Amino acid sequence: MRTAAALLSVLFAAAGSLAAQHGSIGGQVVFGDYREVSADLHYRGSGGGVAASFTYKKLGIEGSLASVTYDPVAGSTATVSFKATQLDIRARYYITGPVSAEVGIVNRKAKPEFEAQSVGAIRAGVRMSYPLGPGVNMGLRGGMLFGSKFSGGGTVSGVGALELGLNMTVDAMKGRLRLTGDYDFQRIARTTGSGPGKANVPIQQALGRIGLAVAF
Amino acid sequence: MRHSVLLLPLLLLPAALGAQAVQNATLKRAQAAYDNLDYRQALTLAHTAQRERLNGFDKARMFELLAFTYGAMDSILQSMAAFKELINLEPERELDPNRTSPKVLSAFSVALTQVLVVRQLKVDSVDFVGGQGDVGIRYVVTQPARVVTRITGGAASIKIDSSVANGQVNLRWPARLANGDPVPTGTYTVVVEATIGQNSFSASQPIRVTQGAVDTLPHLLSLPGYEYLPETEIPPKSWKPMGLALVYSGIALAGTSALSSGDLGSASFREAGVIGGGLMAAGFVVMLRKPAPQPARGNILYNRLLREQLARRNAEIAQDNVRRRQQVALRVVPIRAGGGR
Numbered sequence: 001m002r003t004a005a006a007l008l009s010v011l012f013a014a015a016g017s018l019a020a021q022h023g024s025i026g027g028q029v030v031f032g033d034y035r036e037v038s039a040d041l042h043y044r045g046s047g048g049g050v051a052a053s054f055t056y057k058k059l060g061i062e063g064s065l066a067s068v069t070y071d072p073v074a075g076s077t078a079t080v081s082f083k084a085t086q087l088d089i090r091a092r093y094y095i096t097g098p099v100s101a102e103v104g105i106v107n108r109k110a111k112p113e114f115e116a117q118s119v120g121a122i123r124a125g126v127r128m129s130y131p132l133g134p135g136v137n138m139g140l141r142g143g144m145l146f147g148s149k150f151s152g153g154g155t156v157s158g159v160g161a162l163e164l165g166l167n168m169t170v171d172a173m174k175g176r177l178r179l180t181g182d183y184d185f186q187r188i189a190r191t192t193g194s195g196p197g198k199a200n201v202p203i204q205q206a207l208g209r210i211g212l213a214v215a216f
Numbered sequence: 217m218r219h220s221v222l223l224l225p226l227l228l229l230p231a232a233l234g235a236q237a238v239q240n241a242t243l244k245r246a247q248a249a250y251d252n253l254d255y256r257q258a259l260t261l262a263h264t265a266q267r268e269r270l271n272g273f274d275k276a277r278m279f280e281l282l283a284f285t286y287g288a289m290d291s292i293l294q295s296m297a298a299f300k301e302l303i304n305l306e307p308e309r310e311l312d313p314n315r316t317s318p319k320v321l322s323a324f325s326v327a328l329t330q331v332l333v334v335r336q337l338k339v340d341s342v343d344f345v346g347g348q349g350d351v352g353i354r355y356v357v358t359q360p361a362r363v364v365t366r367i368t369g370g371a372a373s374i375k376i377d378s379s380v381a382n383g384q385v386n387l388r389w390p391a392r393l394a395n396g397d398p399v400p401t402g403t404y405t406v407v408v409e410a411t412i413g414q415n416s417f418s419a420s421q422p423i424r425v426t427q428g429a430v431d432t433l434p435h436l437l438s439l440p441g442y443e444y445l446p447e448t449e450i451p452p453k454s455w456k457p458m459g460l461a462l463v464y465s466g467i468a469l470a471g472t473s474a475l476s477s478g479d480l481g482s483a484s485f486r487e488a489g490v491i492g493g494g495l496m497a498a499g500f501v502v503m504l505r506k507p508a509p510q511p512a513r514g515n516i517l518y519n520r521l522l523r524e525q526l527a528r529r530n531a532e533i534a535q536d537n538v539r540r541r542q543q544v545a546l547r548v549v550p551i552r553a554g555g556g557r
Contacts, residue, residue, distance in 0.1 A: 039481030133502030
């Protein structure tokens with residue numbers, strides 16, 4: 001009896017604290033454009049993904065995992081498709097007005113391994129959110145990638161890896177369902193070698209994601 | 217002309233005798249003679265009745281008949297003497313100035329000033345909180361005299377006033393004991409004693425004093441004349457959502473173009489276009505929809521002030537109610553018409 005009462009009190013306490021929390025989880029349709037080294041190495045593809053978000057007071061955390069099968073576009077010198085699996089994690093802290101600070105990581109693995117560069121980096125940036133209307137929100141984010149690591153080696157200058165994003169959410173069914181749209185553009189000015197052998201081998205990816213999430 | 221003047225008291229007398237009937241037979245005959253304008257016969261019979269055994273009412277009627285008859289016969293001094301006797305018997309006796317001859321009225325007025333009586337003793341019927349009100353006591357003293365007003369009954373006699381007075385006297389009694397406590401519930405008598413030398417007269421009026429609890433004030437739910445204002449207001453429709461969606465999408469597209477590496481050819485705007493297009497569509501729909509209610513800061517501040525005022529007022533009421541629960545409500549009611557002697 002005492003255990004049941006304690007359990008009930010814990011449940012009530014948890015329910016009370018949940019009132020300040022919001023979360024969502026859902027699937028995404030992903031489509032993207034990937035370029036590497038030169039305009040000739042150009043891929044386009046599509047795939048699927050999952051995304052989840054959790055907000056508690058001023059803190060927010062978002063994570064998404066996308067798998068895109070990139071195929072060479074017509075006219076590209078590439079001949080083999082590859083599959084990119086990208087993990088994005090962002091932690092957000094509300095600062096003031098529409099502005100929040102974001103930090104996180106990005107990790108993209110390519111298969112087959114040598115068809116494209118696998119990348120890992122730490123991201124930091126700023127996000128501006130604005131409510132367009134009841135249940136409709138949009139956000140614009142920009143940031144930089146630090147400490148980029150590539151499967152094929154290479155380095156990036158301090159301001160060489162940039163990213164830009166645009167996202168929107170539309171609540172439906174009294175906020176239980178959430179239609180999401182995300183755009184992520186990533187430009188990494190990668191260089192390999194040094195001295196006279198130094199070569200620019202930039203990487204650029206544009207990802208669009210349209211998803212449906214269950215909010216709680 | 218003389219007859220018309222004399223007719224006035226004639227008309228008045230039956231009404232003055234009131235509902236109670238005269239018992240004495242001689243007095244009845246005297247009254248009948250007066251009614252027949254046979255004043256000499258009325259006088260003779262009235263004096264005969266005076267020597268007989270009369271009850272109080274008959275005695276008063278006999279002096280009244282004498283006063284009016286002497287008045288009708290222009291014997292003012294005798295009329296005054298009869299009126300003085302009448303006033304001693306019935307101090308509250310009044311004549312109707314509209315139905316009484318001026319001569320008789322004059323004789324009555326002069327007679328009043330020559331007799332010491334306390335008349336028209338009235339005690340107001342009042343409700344008040346002990347210590348915050350008083351009871352009005354009024355009376356008329358017909359001659360300059362030392363007048364002492366007391367409350368008797370209960371545990372002790374309370375002296376309200378002692379002064380030399382003549383004419384109308386108005387007093388205020390706070391209904392408190394000597395120690396300041398409210399007078400306990402009970403029946404009391406207001407006694408007014410007027411004295412000139414050996415001559416004295418007293419009038420009394422019984423009163424009922426009831427103690428009760430003081431009504432407490434109800435708490436307020438709103439301030440009279442002030443109403444809460446809506447804390448949200450629906451702003452007018454605006455192109456702002458569409459404009460912002462356009463700006464944000466434009467920034468995303470321009471940013472993509474600007475950040476694109478020149479080595480990689482022209483940037484792909486397909487992804488940004490799809491998401492930006494969706495955003496603009498959402499902005500367009502929002503623009504057409506009824507705007508969401510927005511907090512009205514002015515109204516919120518006004519309501520906050522109103523709530524603070526209400527809370528302050530209710531706190532004052534609560535404080536006042538604590539004080540009221542410690543107070544006593546007094547009700548003072550005169551029980552019946554008083555008498556004098």
